[in-house]
Amino acid sequence: xxxxxxxxxxxxxxxxxxxxxxxxxxxxxxxxxxxxxxxxxxxxxxxxxxxxxxxxxxxxxxxxxxxxxxxxxxxxxxxxxxxxxxxxxxxxxxxxxxxxxxxxxxxxxxxxxxxxxxxxxxxxxxxxxxxxxxxxxxxxxxxxxxxxxxxxxxxxxxxxxxxxxxxxxxxxxxxxxxxxxxxxxxxxxxxxxxxxxxxxxxxxxxxxxxxxxxxxxxxxxxxxxxxxxxxxxxxxxxxxxxxxxxxxxxxxxxxxxxxxxxxxxxxxxxxxxxxxxxxxxxxxxxxxxxxxxxxxxxxxxxxxxxxxxxxxxxxxxxxxxxxxxxxxxxxxxxxxxxxxxxxxxxxxxxxxxxxxxxxxxxxxxxxxxxxx
Amino acid sequence: xxxxxxxxxxxxxxxxxxxxxxxxxxxxxxxxxxxxxxxxxxxxxxxxxxxxxxxxxxxxxxxxxxxxxxxxxxxxxxxxxxxxxxxxxxxxxxxxxxxxxxxxxxxxxxxxxxxxxxxxxxxxxxxxxxxxxxxxxxxxxxxxxxxxxxxxxxxxxxxxxxxxxxxxxxxxxxxxxxxxxxxxxxxxxxxxxxxxxxxxxxxxxxxxxxxxxxxxxxxxxxxxxxxxxxxxxxxxxxxxxxxxxxxxxxxxxxxxxxxxxxxxxxxxxxxxxxxxxxxxxxxxxxxxxxxxxxxxxxxxxxxxxxxxxxxxxxxxxxxxxxxxxxxxxxxxxxxxxxxxxxxxxxxxxxxxxxxxxxxxxxxxxxxxxxxxxxxxxxxxxxxxxxxxxxxxxxxxxxxxxxxxxxxxxxxxxxxxxxxxxxxxxxxxx
Numbered sequence: 001x002x003x004x005x006x007x008x009x010x011x012x013x014x015x016x017x018x019x020x021x022x023x024x025x026x027x028x029x030x031x032x033x034x035x036x037x038x039x040x041x042x043x044x045x046x047x048x049x050x051x052x053x054x055x056x057x058x059x060x061x062x063x064x065x066x067x068x069x070x071x072x073x074x075x076x077x078x079x080x081x082x083x084x085x086x087x088x089x090x091x092x093x094x095x096x097x098x099x100x101x102x103x104x105x106x107x108x109x110x111x112x113x114x115x116x117x118x119x120x121x122x123x124x125x126x127x128x129x130x131x132x133x134x135x136x137x138x139x140x141x142x143x144x145x146x147x148x149x150x151x152x153x154x155x156x157x158x159x160x161x162x163x164x165x166x167x168x169x170x171x172x173x174x175x176x177x178x179x180x181x182x183x184x185x186x187x188x189x190x191x192x193x194x195x196x197x198x199x200x201x202x203x204x205x206x207x208x209x210x211x212x213x214x215x216x217x218x219x220x221x222x223x224x225x226x227x228x229x230x231x232x233x234x235x236x237x238x239x240x241x242x243x244x245x246x247x248x249x250x251x252x253x254x255x256x257x258x259x260x261x262x263x264x265x266x267x268x269x270x271x272x273x274x275x276x277x278x279x280x281x282x283x284x285x286x287x288x289x290x291x292x293x294x295x296x297x298x299x300x301x302x303x304x305x306x307x308x309x310x311x312x313x314x315x316x317x318x319x320x321x322x323x324x325x326x327x328x329x330x331x332x333x334x335x336x337x338x339x340x341x342x343x344x345x346x347x348x349x350x351x352x353x354x355x356x357x358x359x360x361x362x363x364x365x366x367x368x369x370x371x372x
Numbered sequence: 373x374x375x376x377x378x379x380x381x382x383x384x385x386x387x388x389x390x391x392x393x394x395x396x397x398x399x400x401x402x403x404x405x406x407x408x409x410x411x412x413x414x415x416x417x418x419x420x421x422x423x424x425x426x427x428x429x430x431x432x433x434x435x436x437x438x439x440x441x442x443x444x445x446x447x448x449x450x451x452x453x454x455x456x457x458x459x460x461x462x463x464x465x466x467x468x469x470x471x472x473x474x475x476x477x478x479x480x481x482x483x484x485x486x487x488x489x490x491x492x493x494x495x496x497x498x499x500x501x502x503x504x505x506x507x508x509x510x511x512x513x514x515x516x517x518x519x520x521x522x523x524x525x526x527x528x529x530x531x532x533x534x535x536x537x538x539x540x541x542x543x544x545x546x547x548x549x550x551x552x553x554x555x556x557x558x559x560x561x562x563x564x565x566x567x568x569x570x571x572x573x574x575x576x577x578x579x580x581x582x583x584x585x586x587x588x589x590x591x592x593x594x595x596x597x598x599x600x601x602x603x604x605x606x607x608x609x610x611x612x613x614x615x616x617x618x619x620x621x622x623x624x625x626x627x628x629x630x631x632x633x634x635x636x637x638x639x640x641x642x643x644x645x646x647x648x649x650x651x652x653x654x655x656x657x658x659x660x661x662x663x664x665x666x667x668x669x670x671x672x673x674x675x676x677x678x679x680x681x682x683x684x685x686x687x688x689x690x691x692x693x694x695x696x697x698x699x700x701x702x703x704x705x706x707x708x709x710x711x712x713x714x715x716x717x718x719x720x721x722x723x724x725x726x727x728x729x730x731x732x733x734x735x736x737x738x739x740x741x742x743x744x745x746x747x748x749x750x751x752x753x754x755x756x757x758x759x760x761x762x763x764x765x766x767x768x769x770x771x772x773x774x775x776x777x778x779x780x781x782x783x784x785x786x787x788x789x790x791x792x793x794x795x796x797x798x799x800x801x
Contacts, residue, residue, distance in 0.1 A: 003518035013521035015566035021470035034544035038678045041628040065392040069399035070483035077476035090472040118394035120385035131629030143421035147429045162387030170632040187697035190595035261431040268425040283586035302422035303380040
């Protein structure tokens, strides 16, 4: 029976959760679940995993767009049906993995993937994203679907990935480089521990839609949302209840706008990109690290954000030349010292880059150790 | 030719990386989505944002399906006359299968379902892990949910102040480093807490993520209120012959991860022994020794020589709490709370732990206060009392350097009630 709008609760099914993952794993994975011995990267984007049973699974990793049509998903399914027994996997970083259970099945799969292009010329399934290279950028919605962004997401990602495309398909870097993008400080993309983070920020305090704010918002919630207590009650000339922002105390976090739609702060020149570097998640050698702000602002430059792309490429190239094997970007910067980082990357160091928020003192240098 | 002129977006059809613009255009041309104009109008409104350099989406209203407080996010365009196909463009979060393996049968059904109830556009996947169906109108939500549950045996994910859709790494499905079954843990914890996932009762969002080892491929330490990260307690298993094969150059270090550049011959001292953060390894030219008692399980040697070294056999996980992005008090990573726990079905110990944490957070947490912020506000000591764990030096990088200890009265001999007059008998004013 189809859905009956006159009786919406009839035959209702709820709380059934996701499908059980073992329904969806290919036979070679099911058979060798928990029995894997080791893996090798045969070439960029192509892995083999070897099981203690002697079985092997070959994986081809390709870049995907997070924003994807069902037409494209069907094409992925066609490939998986043709080569992979009807199974496919997506990764945490928006890559797609096609798996085959024999080496002889690898080349036809790779050739097929390489042959597919969009009519305007871009590759549908670029192979790479493994080892000491750049993998796909995890990102947020941006102007395609979000109400709080300072920058676009998909567009910036496309432009940056075009710029670092060779490093997606090769493994020349000292260590993996994870690039992430979040289009505002809410960071639903959690870019705060990335080797290179592209972050949307605002630089103008919220405007107050005074005639409407009391109708649209709970004023106390908007006041309480401000971490620096910069928002206070006010009255309009016509006597309506409204709010007022002490602009000098605004840190442009946008938390008030999240709580109150009558306080928009996005702006064509006020909003733009900040670049953070040196974060990591893994515990390999050093502990996980936060990313640090090294470029406080780059204007929004649609459609291809050339200054942002160049900034990422510059940092990546300097790191690639200077760091030691296995050294993550943040470990390299820590070893050479941040004064050297700014010198080598030719980035200006301005007052914007010195912390003045909650944990500020923990980042100031209490030592005479300095380089000249 | 599309419905709108998109000269700026067309620039994003150039270059080698897959173009989402080309993809949306193919959906606009060939797709059978019930919201016929949606892909074209999405390109239109995006082009307008590229011109204006500001978004054209408004705050979402309260939309959803009966009985659930999460899973669907309302979204409206602020130029509905120009772009009627995306005037109402709500997001549907679909709880992804653990570690995102799919059959094409399932994916094709999802594509068909979405074309019959929405825009034909998706996110594969959202940051938290959900399969995201991007853009539909309110009247499609109930039929979509009905068909998804009845025909696909598939439920929605989380949004708002509830348990967000849990996520895990690839785990034992295809990785030799998985110290526990991340997928099973993720699945069972998701099923156990369906009520928390669908019906917001928390001060703010709460995330679980399950990483199988300290490499942390699902980023749990940075972005989940409870991070479960696989560990072992016993010894790294060594295949000495394979170590020699790495030294001799027969095997490529780090599984060949550096192959596109000539880094010279593998040097086990330079690349492994001397990079060990605790200096607990030694190589005498023929035998690798590891003082496992001093090992902190950083994974470097295992990553570098995966065919020679394996994780131990006494495996489980560390549990850490409190990670979040910067909003509002600043970014936090999770803090090591339970240095080791056996993590096996039915995961009772983990469930007991999380329920204690939730009870406290729901009682004490302020509106929109993440767990990590509450712990900072109330103190780590208070958190330990709540979860009934003893303090452990592994929970801190170093002991406190200030002496401002909040002594409890019961810790001090004789308590705090004293007689000022008795004091004055010995110490006149």
